[in-house]
Amino acid sequence: MGLKGSCIVAQSGGPTAVINASACGVVQEAMKHGEIEGVYGAINGVLGILNEEIFDFREESPDDIEGLKYTPAAALGSCRYKLKSLEDSREDYARIMEVFKAHNIRYFFYIGGNDSMDTADKITRLSKEMDYEMRVMGIPKTVDNDLAFTDHCPGYGSIAKYNATAVMEAGRDTDAIYTTDTCTIFEAMGRNAGWIAAATALARREEGDAPHLIYMPEAAFSIEQFVKDCKEVLSKFGRIFIVAGEGLKDASSEYITAATGEFARDSFGHVQLGGVADILKQIIEKEVKVKARWNKLGTCQREAMHFASKTDRDEAYLCGQMAVKHAVEEDVTGKMVSLVRESDEPYRCTTGLVGLAQVANAEKPVPREWINESGNFVTEKFIRYATPLIQGEVEVPIENGLPRYIRLKRKPIPKKSPLR
Amino acid sequence: MGLKGSCIVAQSGGPTAVINASACGVVQEAMKHGEIEGVYGAINGVLGILNEEIFDFREESPDDIEGLKYTPAAALGSCRYKLKSLEDSREDYARIMEVFKAHNIRYFFYIGGNDSMDTADKITRLSKEMDYEMRVMGIPKTVDNDLAFTDHCPGYGSIAKYNATAVMEAGRDTDAIYTTDTCTIFEAMGRNAGWIAAATALARREEGDAPHLIYMPEAAFSIEQFVKDCKEVLSKFGRIFIVAGEGLKDASSEYITAATGEFARDSFGHVQLGGVADILKQIIEKEVKVKARWNKLGTCQREAMHFASKTDRDEAYLCGQMAVKHAVEEDVTGKMVSLVRESDEPYRCTTGLVGLAQVANAEKPVPREWINESGNFVTEKFIRYATPLIQGEVEVPIENGLPRYIRLKRKPIPKKSPLR
Numbered sequence: 028m029g030l031k032g033s034c035i036v037a038q039s040g041g042p043t044a045v046i047n048a049s050a051c052g053v054v055q056e057a058m059k060h061g062e063i064e065g066v067y068g069a070i071n072g073v074l075g076i077l078n079e080e081i082f083d084f085r086e087e088s089p090d091d092i093e094g095l096k097y098t099p100a101a102a103l104g105s106c107r108y109k110l111k112s113l114e115d116s117r118e119d120y121a122r123i124m125e126v127f128k129a130h131n132i133r134y135f136f137y138i139g140g141n142d143s144m145d146t147a148d149k150i151t152r153l154s155k156e157m158d159y160e161m162r163v164m165g166i167p168k169t170v171d172n173d174l175a176f177t178d179h180c181p182g183y184g185s186i187a188k189y190n191a192t193a194v195m196e197a198g199r200d201t202d203a204i205y206t207t208d209t210c211t212i213f214e215a216m217g218r219n220a221g222w223i224a225a226a227t228a229l230a231r232r233e234e235g236d237a238p239h240l241i242y243m244p245e246a247a248f249s250i251e252q253f254v255k256d257c258k259e260v261l262s263k264f265g266r267i268f269i270v271a272g273e274g275l276k277d278a279s280s281e282y283i284t285a286a287t288g289e290f291a292r293d294s295f296g297h298v299q300l301g302g303v304a305d306i307l308k309q310i311i312e313k314e315v316k317v318k319a320r321w322n323k324l325g326t327c328q329r330e331a332m333h334f335a336s337k338t339d340r341d342e343a344y345l346c347g348q349m350a351v352k353h354a355v356e357e358d359v360t361g362k363m364v365s366l367v368r369e370s371d372e373p374y375r376c377t378t379g380l381v382g383l384a385q386v387a388n389a390e391k392p393v394p395r396e397w398i399n400e401s402g403n404f405v406t407e408k409f410i411r412y413a414t415p416l417i418q419g420e421v422e423v424p425i426e427n428g429l430p431r432y433i434r435l436k437r438k439p440i441p442k443k444s445p446l447r
Numbered sequence: 448m449g450l451k452g453s454c455i456v457a458q459s460g461g462p463t464a465v466i467n468a469s470a471c472g473v474v475q476e477a478m479k480h481g482e483i484e485g486v487y488g489a490i491n492g493v494l495g496i497l498n499e500e501i502f503d504f505r506e507e508s509p510d511d512i513e514g515l516k517y518t519p520a521a522a523l524g525s526c527r528y529k530l531k532s533l534e535d536s537r538e539d540y541a542r543i544m545e546v547f548k549a550h551n552i553r554y555f556f557y558i559g560g561n562d563s564m565d566t567a568d569k570i571t572r573l574s575k576e577m578d579y580e581m582r583v584m585g586i587p588k589t590v591d592n593d594l595a596f597t598d599h600c601p602g603y604g605s606i607a608k609y610n611a612t613a614v615m616e617a618g619r620d621t622d623a624i625y626t627t628d629t630c631t632i633f634e635a636m637g638r639n640a641g642w643i644a645a646a647t648a649l650a651r652r653e654e655g656d657a658p659h660l661i662y663m664p665e666a667a668f669s670i671e672q673f674v675k676d677c678k679e680v681l682s683k684f685g686r687i688f689i690v691a692g693e694g695l696k697d698a699s700s701e702y703i704t705a706a707t708g709e710f711a712r713d714s715f716g717h718v719q720l721g722g723v724a725d726i727l728k729q730i731i732e733k734e735v736k737v738k739a740r741w742n743k744l745g746t747c748q749r750e751a752m753h754f755a756s757k758t759d760r761d762e763a764y765l766c767g768q769m770a771v772k773h774a775v776e777e778d779v780t781g782k783m784v785s786l787v788r789e790s791d792e793p794y795r796c797t798t799g800l801v802g803l804a805q806v807a808n809a810e811k812p813v814p815r816e817w818i819n820e821s822g823n824f825v826t827e828k829f830i831r832y833a834t835p836l837i838q839g840e841v842e843v844p845i846e847n848g849l850p851r852y853i854r855l856k857r858k859p860i861p862k863k864s865p866l867r
Contacts, residue, residue, distance in 0.1 A: 042623045044616075071626055100619030107627045191849055196464075196750035199520030199852065203462045206491055207527045211746060229849060322745030326631060330616035334753050336848065417848035428756065428837035429611055429649060432619065 029355035030160060032133025033065035035081065036347075038101040039072040039139030039146075041170065043182030044189075044335040045343035046138055047102045049166050051095035052347025053136045054084050060355045063134065070437055071104035072139075073146060077119060079126050079444055082437045094433030096344065097423045099332035102435050110146045113153060120153050122446075127154075129444035133161045136350050140169040140180075144363055145387035151361040162354035165363030165383050166346045170329045172222035175389035176381040177365035181346055182329070184339025184416035187226030189331035190215060190324070191417065195230040197322055198237020198268050205266035210257070210311050210319035213238065214304035216328060217272040221245050221393045223328075224272035226413050228405045237268035245392045246402030247278040253307070254314045256403050261315060271303045333430050337419025342366060342376065349378045374415035449775035450580060452553025453485030455501065456767075458521040459492040459559030459566075461590065463602030464609075464755040465763035466558055467522045469586050471515035472767025473556045474504050480775045483554065490857055491524035492559075493566060497539060499546050499864055502857045514853030516764065517843045519752035522855050530566045533573060540573050542866075547574075549864035553581045556770050560589040560600075564783055565807035571781040582774035585783030585803050586766045590749045592642035595809035596801040597785035601766055602749070604759025604836035607646030609751035610635060610744070611837065615650040617742055618657020618688050625686035630677070630731050630739035633658065634724035636748060637692040641665050641813045643748075644692035646833050648825045657688035665812045666822030667698040673727070674734045676823050681735060691723045753850050757839025762786060762796065769798045794835035 036053045038046055050068070057063045066084040069075030084092065095102055110116045127135070137147040144165045151163040167174050172183035194213055201211040215224040221243020228241055239260045242248055260267045275283045284302045304321035311319040346364045353359035362380040369375040397409040424431045456473045458466055470488070477483045486504040489495030504512065515522055530536045547555070557567040564585045571583040587594050592603035614633055621631040635644040641663020648661055659680045662668055680687045695703045704722045724741035731739040766784045773779035782800040789795040817829040844851045 038623075042620050074626060098619075099616050101623035104626075105623045107624070188848055192753050193747045193751075195849060195852070196519050196752060197746045199518075200462050200746040200750045203458075203521035203525045204527070206494060206524075213747075229847075233854075320745060322747050323743050324747065325740060325742030326617045326620040327613045327633075327742050327744065330620045331613075332616060333612050414847065419848070420845065425840065427649075427834065428608055428839070429615060432615070434653075 029060065029062040029358065030133050030162060031062050031064065032131045033067060034063050034134030034136065035067040035069055035076070035132050036103065036136040036138065037069035037072050037075060038103045038105045039137065039143040040105060040107060040168070041329065042100040042105055043168055043170050043329050044099040044185040044332045045181050045340045046100070046168050047095035047098050048340045048343040049138045049168060049181060049347035050103060051092060052344040053166070053351055054092055056348040056351035060351070062355055065130070067130065067132070068103045068437070070439065072106035072108065073110065073123070074106045074108050075104065076123050076126050078446070079442045080439050081130065082435070083440050086438055087435050091433045091435055096340065097332060097421055098432040099330040102433070103437070109142065110149065113149050120149060123150060124153060124157060124159060125444050127161065128159065134354055135161065135163045136166060136347070137163070138166040138168045138347070140171070140174060141387055141390070144383045148361065148383035148387055151383060162358065162360040164350040164354050164359070165386065166350050167363060167365065170223060171217055171220055173220040173390050173392065174386055175391040176386055178368040178376065179366055179416055181339060181343035183222060184336035185331065186216070186223055186329050187229065187413055188336040188417035189334050190223060190328055191227050191229040192334055193324060194227040194238050194268070194270060198230060201237060201266050201268050207318065208320055209261070209317035210267040210269065210315070212269045212271060212304045212307050212319060212321035214321060214323040215270055215272050217244065218274045219244055219390060219392070221272045224270050225393055225405045225409055227270045228410060229413060229417060235264050238270045239264065239268050240403045241270045241405060242275055242403060243272045243393055243398060244274040244276050245395060246398050248275045248283055249278065250310060252401070253310065256401070257311055257315045261317065269307060271307055273303050275303050332421060332432070333423055335421045336417045337421050338416055340421050345378060353380060371411050371415060374418070449480065449482040449778065450553050450582060451482050451484065452551045453487060454483050454554030454556060455487040455489055455496070455552045456523065456556040456558065457489035457492050457495060458523045458525045459557060459563040460525060460527060460588070461749065462520040462525055463588055463590050463749050464519040464605040464752045465601050465760045466520070466588050467515035467518050468760045468763040469558045469588060469601060469767035470523060471512060472764040473586070473771055474512055476768040476771035480771070482775055485550070487550065487552070488523045488857070490859065492526040492528065493530065493543070494526045494528050495524065496543050496546050498866070499862045500859050501550065502855070503860050506858055507855050511853045511855055516760065517752060517841055518852040519750040522853070523857070529562065530569065533569050540569060543570060544573060544577060544579060545864050547581065548579065554774055555581065555583045556586060556767070557583070558586040558588045558767070560591070560594060561807055561810070564803045568781065568803035568807055571803060582778065582780040584770040584774050584779070585806065586770050587783055587785065590643060591637055591640055593640040593810050593812065594806055595811040596806055598788040598796065599786055599836055601759060601763035603642060604756035605751065606636070606643055606749050607649065607833055608756040608837035609754050610643060610748055611647050611649040612754055613744060614647040614658050614688070614690060618650060621657060621686050621688050627738065628740055629681070629737035630687040630689065630735070632724045632727050632739060632741035633688070633690045634741060634743040635690055635692050637664065638694045639664055639810060639812070641692045644690050645813055645825045645829055647690045648830060649833060649837060655684050658690040659684065659688050660823045661690045661825060662695055662823060663692050663813055663818060664694040664696050665815060666818050668695045668703055669698065670730060672821070673730065676821070677731055677735045681737065689727060691727055693723050695723050752841060752852070753843055755841045756837045757841050758836055760841050765798060773800065791831050791835060794838070
């Protein structure tokens with residue numbers, strides 16, 4: 028018999044195509060357990076808890092809850108509100124516990140990346156200190172795929188599949204029109220890790236297919252080498268298709284966009300990137316002397332449920348579901364559900380558990396041996412890793428020619444602990 | 448009994464998701480007619496004719512020819528080579544006729560936009576002057592949808608469907624994370640016409656859905672009005688999703704990007720645009736004081752066969768097919784196949800014929816009455832026009848998680864009229 032009480036699920040950070048599938052896994056599983064009295068959602072992540080803006084999933088239609096499986100972007104609302112250490116954000120943490128107590132919330136399921144796992148870890152510790160019995164579980168989510176202690180992250184397979192498709196298609200465009208537009212640059216997301224850029228390698232089936240060159244933050248970027256690479260590709264294929272991670276750095280670990288003065292920081296202190304493609308265009312037009320253009324899918328790439336990976340979506344659901352099972356049936360707390368690969372071919376993947384603090388304090392770059400020596404493409408090891416993650420398509424209902432995504436009602440429940 | 452001889456098909460200008468469906472229509476129809484002896488393709492548009500780089504469709508596999516129906520971007524190769532007036536490009540036109548004669552090419556099917564129709568018109572006139580009997584047919588193609596004398600253009604329905612989907616998805620992203628990233632700008636293609644930007648209106652099903660504001664080149668852009676619009680949307684919905692055509696102009700018809708000095712011209716003398724989204728971002732951050740980010744799908748938007756419109760694809764095929772039928776069965780020449788809408792609901796569309804010279808010298812902007820008075824969204828008339836064009840999805844074969852597009856072999860046939 029598990030701990031009796033209500034549960035709350037929250038989504039945090041940048042959304043993904045499958046972040047709602049994880050929420051769906053939590054909600055549908057939680058509703059099966061008699062111990063769980065109320066199944067709540069926090070509106071806009073941790074802000075919803077702090078402001079006591081909470082809604083009741085029993086007020087949502089089962090069809091809409093099921094629709095979370097094919098609806099992209101955080102349907103509960105997300106935020107980038109940063110909680111610091113227990114000491115520095117004491118008031119916020121105290122407030123969270125106050126709201127939990129007011130609603131007898133005994134289960135907290137937090138879907139997010141490193142920062143969210145850090146927050147969840149601190150809530151776990153605080154609840155223990157306060158002798159308030161609860162279960163806190165993390166559910167991994169990031170298109171960046173840079174969480175450690177998990178084979179990969181829900182959200183990654185879908186951005187990988189979509190971006191590889193977009194590169195394949197834009198590559199055909201370059202092939203068709205290279206007599207004038209010789210070079211295309213595709214800017215991929217990925218602040219510190221090159222996972223997203225790397226995945227576009229899957230688009231290449233034959234020599235000459237796009238992408239010809241992939242640059243990732245893990246390999247120091249040199250303008251000299253870049254110009255050399257471009258000239259080589261140009262003389263071989265008559266055209267150049269380049270994928271560049273947004274966070275490219277030079278040998279002294281400086282972002283190559285630094286020169287443009289486009290720096291700004293978000294509320295987590297992360298550098299906001301942009302402009303890599305434009306810099307590369309300038310270099311190419313000046314040094315390689317061919318016309319270059321660039322594409323930057325921006326937030327479209329992380330929400331492309333219309334061509335998402337079914338494998339990714341199903342694993343996202345599984346992570347949510349397993350978080351509930353472990354918490355209710357085994358009294359697990361302070362852990363994140365991880366994905367554990369058992370084999371590549373046939374692909375088999377199960378879930379595991381890892382300490383929240385461990386995940387919070389680590390980052391997983393693309394291993395250097397998965398990038399070729401010249402630092403301009405991935406190796407076969409990466410292809411073997413990424414290929415299973417993009418398999419299968421999610422069936423999205425179509426209405427009048429466009430996807431029919433659901434919207435939750437998210438009607439806030441009455442406040443029991445209003446802020447003074 | 449039609450004119451005996453061979454035919455050649457060529458693709459020109461910016462590719463689309465369905466430009467190959469038109470080529471497929473030409474080739475599959477041509478192969479049914481005994482009068483047509485050889486079915487050839489020009490490699491890289493008119494350049495392939497000038498350089499006598501021609502391939503034989505009978506050397507391609509029927510599966511690959513069929514695969515043109517779901518393969519985006521000009522599979523024959525395209526170019527932006529500009530032929531001027533008969534006087535100014537005399538040598539080029541003479542060369543084209545020389546190559547036609549060498550291969551007994553009596554049918555020329557040219558898939559393209561205004562400029563291509565102009566070239567096709569001149570070839571028609573020249574062949575008459577030279578007493579070389581042939582049939583010249585234009586097949587419309589442009590994502591820009593700005594050809595006159597046709598209800599719409601093949602290529603448009605697919606970019607409309609895809610961009611509306613991308614806006615719907617990126618809109619969900621903005622909805623989820625508006626507590627920090629309050630404004631998203633989506634830059635749509637469209638040099639002189641706002642058709643592509645306008646189509647994203649289809650993404651809005653309910654009030655509050657993205658896009659909130661759409662700016663098209665047809666309505667003069669005013670920074671003052673823009674800031675006012677943004678502030679209104681912000682106070683109403685707490686977030687802003689803007690679609691901007693790349694060719695926005697101010698009241699004096701100057702491109703608003705002119706200030707940035709990013710001007711360049713392509714070989715047709717067209718201004719190369721880019722940077723509208725970034726300018727709007729700067730205005731918003733300074734005047735509305737919220738954080739803005741932007742997405743620019745670039746060439747990805749026009750090649751997105753993975754979520755193309757079946758209606759568009761089928762009409763593209765039909766245009767190719769009808770061009771052949773008219774030329775062979777009715778001795779039509781000097782005409783472009785047009786799309787003629789018979790009704791909106793149920794949608795019925797047939798084909799017609801229009802003089803090449805007529806099409807060549809006209810452009811069709813979005814009618815002002817299809818744009819609202821404030822110039823920041825479309826009216827119901829536009830929605831009625833565009834909705835049928837995005838219906839249905841093209842089934843694309845998937846291999847290992849990604850689309851399996853075909854590649855033609857394009858093995859050049861021996862030259863009969865080599866350049867000295």
